[in-house]
Amino acid sequence: MREVVINLTYLLASAMFVFGLKGLTHPRSAVRGNLTGAVGMLLAIAVTLFDQRIIGFEMIIAGAIVGGLIGAVFAIKIQMTAMPQMVALFNGFGGAASVLVAGAALIESGLVDITGSMTQLVVATVASGIIGSVTFWGSLIAFLKLWEKLIPGGAIHFPGQQVVNALLAVVCVVLGALIIIDPTQISLYWILALVAGVMGILLTIPIGGADMPVVIALLNSYSGLAATATGFVLSNNVLIIAGSLVGASGLILTSIMCKAMNRSLANVLFGTLAPAEGSATADEVYAGKVKAASPEEVAMLFDTAQRVVIVPGYGMAVAQAQHVVRDLANFLTSQKGAVVEYAIHPVAGRMPGHMNVLLAEANVEYDQLKEMDEINPTLETVDVAMVIGANDVVNPVARTDPKSPIAGMPIIDVDKCRTVVIVKRSLSPGFAGIPNPLFAADNTLMMFGDGKKALLELLSALKEG
Amino acid sequence: MEAFVVALTIFVLAIFVGFEVITKVPPTLHTPLMSGSNAISGITVIGAILSAGTKLTTLTTVLGFLAVVFATINVVGGFMVTHRMLEMFRRK
Numbered sequence: 001m002r003e004v005v006i007n008l009t010y011l012l013a014s015a016m017f018v019f020g021l022k023g024l025t026h027p028r029s030a031v032r033g034n035l036t037g038a039v040g041m042l043l044a045i046a047v048t049l050f051d052q053r054i055i056g057f058e059m060i061i062a063g064a065i066v067g068g069l070i071g072a073v074f075a076i077k078i079q080m081t082a083m084p085q086m087v088a089l090f091n092g093f094g095g096a097a098s099v100l101v102a103g104a105a106l107i108e109s110g111l112v113d114i115t116g117s118m119t120q121l122v123v124a125t126v127a128s129g130i131i132g133s134v135t136f137w138g139s140l141i142a143f144l145k146l147w148e149k150l151i152p153g154g155a156i157h158f159p160g161q162q163v164v165n166a167l168l169a170v171v172c173v174v175l176g177a178l179i180i181i182d183p184t185q186i187s188l189y190w191i192l193a194l195v196a197g198v199m200g201i202l203l204t205i206p207i208g209g210a211d212m213p214v215v216i217a218l219l220n221s222y223s224g225l226a227a228t229a230t231g232f233v234l235s236n237n238v239l240i241i242a243g244s245l246v247g248a249s250g251l252i253l254t255s256i257m258c259k260a261m262n263r264s265l266a267n268v269l270f271g272t273l274a275p276a277e278g279s280a281t282a283d284e285v286y287a288g289k290v291k292a293a294s295p296e297e298v299a300m301l302f303d304t305a306q307r308v309v310i311v312p313g314y315g316m317a318v319a320q321a322q323h324v325v326r327d328l329a330n331f332l333t334s335q336k337g338a339v340v341e342y343a344i345h346p347v348a349g350r351m352p353g354h355m356n357v358l359l360a361e362a363n364v365e366y367d368q369l370k371e372m373d374e375i376n377p378t379l380e381t382v383d384v385a386m387v388i389g390a391n392d393v394v395n396p397v398a399r400t401d402p403k404s405p406i407a408g409m410p411i412i413d414v415d416k417c418r419t420v421v422i423v424k425r426s427l428s429p430g431f432a433g434i435p436n437p438l439f440a441a442d443n444t445l446m447m448f449g450d451g452k453k454a455l456l457e458l459l460s461a462l463k464e465g
Numbered sequence: 466m467e468a469f470v471v472a473l474t475i476f477v478l479a480i481f482v483g484f485e486v487i488t489k490v491p492p493t494l495h496t497p498l499m500s501g502s503n504a505i506s507g508i509t510v511i512g513a514i515l516s517a518g519t520k521l522t523t524l525t526t527v528l529g530f531l532a533v534v535f536a537t538i539n540v541v542g543g544f545m546v547t548h549r550m551l552e553m554f555r556r557k
Binding site for chain 2: 014017018020021022023024026027028030031034035037038041045048049053054056057059060063064066067068070071072074075076078080083086087090091093094096097098100101103104107108111112116117120131158160165180216217224226228229230231232233234235236237238239240241242243244245247248249250252253256298300322330344346349350353354357360361366369371383444
């Protein structure tokens with residue numbers, strides 16, 4: 001009877017996770033959705049404590065206090081710009097938990113009767129060990145890359161990388177087979193986790209810069225799949241269901257991010273971005289054609305603008321300019337009667353949806369945030385487009401030059417707007433390492449300078465004029 | 466074997482449900498979706514609780530304890546930070 005109640009509660013929790021995620025389909029229902037998921041989790045945890053096999057609670061309570069405190073401090077203190085690092089780290093913790101739980105279950109299986117079949121337990125343990133360990137170590141590298149304090153954020157390549165990865169994968173398979181043949185070889189499991197960990201590190205170090213959103217989404221998916229594998233280890237349906245939901249979510253986001261860069265997942269994971277032979281150099285593109293404008297000149301432009309579109313990039317967040325951008329937009333709306341919208345490229349931030357969170361934090365209205373596909377067909381009627389800290393995502397070369405490394409990547413077509421203002425420190429290239437002809441276009445003005453400072457000057461010029 | 470097929474059925478159906486629900490989440494909410502689903506993947510805490518509480522050996526207890534710590538960070542941190550972000554989208 002106790003078993004039945006526990007499993008029915010797990011079913012309820014699973015349903016609440018689905019409803020919780022469903023709530024996230026609209027900002028209005030999202031807060032309630034998240035709370036639904038949290039209550040589902042609480043129910044699942046509470047009912048587990050009634051399991052007959054539990055003989056003492058002190059280690060559970062101690063672990064929950066330590067983990068709860070660390071999690072709460074992270075959640076309260078984290079800056080929104082640092083959200084990608086935190087999600088990367090949390091993905092890793094999920095993977096680590098799966099490795100540890102599966103390892104413990106393997107040891108326990110040799111000591112007491114198990115619920116499901118032994119073959120299922122052992123095979124799933126191997127899967128859990130591999131996926132979980134790749135997730136943990138890969139996420140740790142992703143975290144360090146995004147944090148940029150200990151290791152640089154760019155891609156790191158070494159010769160024979162692919163061969164080493166393939167060898168490690170073979171070793172994992174062999175070790176896995178040995179464990180399945182003789183499940184009492186517990187030490188082999190930890191060696192397997194170690195080898196998979198090295199593989200996780202090596203798979204993540206060659207990925208950097210603009211590809212980070214893909215990696216975080218993929219690791220998010222892995223952390224879910226690791227939980228699913230652990231569900232098979234324990235023959236526990238709520239783990240299988242919850243893990244599958246997360247796995248599906250991560251896969252969808254991964255595919256969206258890849259499409260937004262017009263690259264295949266294999267290309268992101270194993271390929272390199274290099275400027276094509278014979279493409280135009282910066283000098284050829286920019287020489288004598290770039291027009292610089294002062295904040296006062298740009299202010300005059302905005303004076304008569306009816307429709308304004310702001311294109312933010314991660315550079316805006318680095319310069320901490322999002323609050324000034326909002327003040328500027330509000331001034332244009334309230335004092336000049338202009339319609340102001342934000343055009344958001346899917347890879348504008350460092351993780352899926354990151355730019356939207358940064359703008360929401362600066363109190364930008366949800367309705368003003370427009371997706372690329374939604375705003376692109378209307379850009380011809382825009383008087384002024386202002387690009388702040390973005391580069392590759394507005395580079396028209398993506399449409400025109402099939403040999404370019406960003407060829408075919410969907411971009412925000414600001415070059416079709418009547419006037420384009422670029423706020424940028426210099427003419428330096430973006431992650432793709434190629435010059436941007438937009439900067440030299442007839443209808444483009446460059447407002448050079450630090451994003452925040454330049455925009456503050458622009459705002460005060462507008463207020464005076 | 467029969468139990469495995471049941472578990473596999475649940476797995477496949479849950480993947481389909483996940484795809485159906487999550488494709489409807491707008492790009493604006495993709496970051497909260499990631500942190501929220503992160504919290505849900507902390508469901509491993511259930512397995513961790515069982516290992517930490519059944520105390521079969523010292524090693525499994527320690528492994529269970531560590532897993533409880535990691536998974537609880539995920540659960541508590543994930544749901545809390547998602548709530549914090551979603552509040553930003555809601556306020557007017």
